[in-house]
Amino acid sequence: MKIIQLTDLHIFADKTKKLLNIVTYHSAEKIINHIHTYEKDYDAIIVTGDISQDETIASYELAIKLLKKLNKPIHYLQGNHDKKENLDLVFSEQKPIEELYSSHWSFISVDTVDYGKDSGFISNDELNKLKNKISINEKNNIALIMHHHCLKLGTPLIDDCMLLNSNKLLEIIDKEKKIKLIICGHAHNDYKLIHKNFILEVAPAVCFQWKKGTKTPITENYCGYKKYTFLENQYLSETVLI
Template identity: 35%
Template sequence: MTLYSVEMDVSAAGANRNIVVAQITDLHLLADRESELMGYCTYSMLSDTVDAILEHDTRPDVCLLTGDISQDESVESYELARCELERLGIPVFWIPGNHDERGGAETVFGASENIRRLTKLVTADWDFIYLDTCRQGAGEGYLNDRDFERFVSEVEASTGGGKNIAVVMHHHPVPTQTPLLDGYMLLDNERLLKTLDDHRQVKLVICGHVHGDYRIRYGNQMIEMCPATCFQWEKGTSTMTTENWRGFRVFEFSPSGYRSALILV
């Protein structure tokens, strides 16, 4: 397994050093590109999302892919993802979700020059730090002691360097008030929330998992949850009720902060 700590050359972003990041999440691809999940052809919807990113007014510098890339954990599903992601022509940093088979994903994506497993992405003013919330066989989120120690160390290093920090993780760490989702959030969230409380330079937490558009303020941080590329869960639902829309998020990071926009596909 290879994790990347990458310093990004942002000279192309202009003198203001602003960085544009696209986020996509929860692709839920299957081995057969024609197969459907809950009545949705997840592959064609990913392809439509990639088209929308390519057609967007502002070209992203990088893309964050925040987990649940596959639904069936097949090598073929990751190969489909690789083909679509490579069309973006920009670096793609991925993290695993609870549906992913990490070994297969690492093997397939390792053959691509543009698709990299994220641990820490370093830019001039912002550091993007991955936190692992996935436990094999569990839909809900849990912290891994060893990884959490690594995460805190990375946060402290970035804090000491005067950086703004964005945490990148799969599960949401605070409730959304949608019961279907909140039974599968990061359950042992106390250590993370204390770390957020103690490190005010953490400005943003970027999540997937929820299949919906949520923005929740927690203390000094904004927690932004991105819609899936396939389908969404109805807000407030306790049952598996879907909504037929999809989207991605675009962030623009500057030395003084960030702004974000939801882009519907």
């Protein structure tokens, strides 16, 4: 199974509006056109949050219109800049993360959004849902898919707004050897960290990147996405930057 991950589009209802001097719609359009031209051999798209910047229905309509050009199944979750009810309304025909299918991998979403805050937090209810989803997974490797990162990445700007109660998640992961991978967005750059029994993969943003290591908002004007190939007992990843 092959998947493309897109994250952090930050689209406005106004196609010409800028975020930190970047026209985010143009960045999204550039990425979609690149994928349409060069990526032929993949099965699905996952979008890991911050699809909108202004939370409007119109911004989600622009996003889904772009994504549908790829003519692939779209699986999505919300980010801290998304308004869930508007996102779910416009994306109502799209698929949850759990409907990704692979013979040897199960994909489980985790809602890390604490609405109104940049930082992430997993509620007790969400933690219990996660435990239940894991318990019914009999033999497959598990990939968790969420918006916020649960390990410090070495960039203070975004580590200050990571998943705040990551210790709760890590306690579960440490007990569940089946969890081999965490996929997320939010950090606006490409990262890959190995931690005990799992690997954390962070995709670059579709709109722009935060300079690695920065404490203040310093942007880098390029776009990106990640590709994954899931095999029986391993996975492969590749980052594309344009």
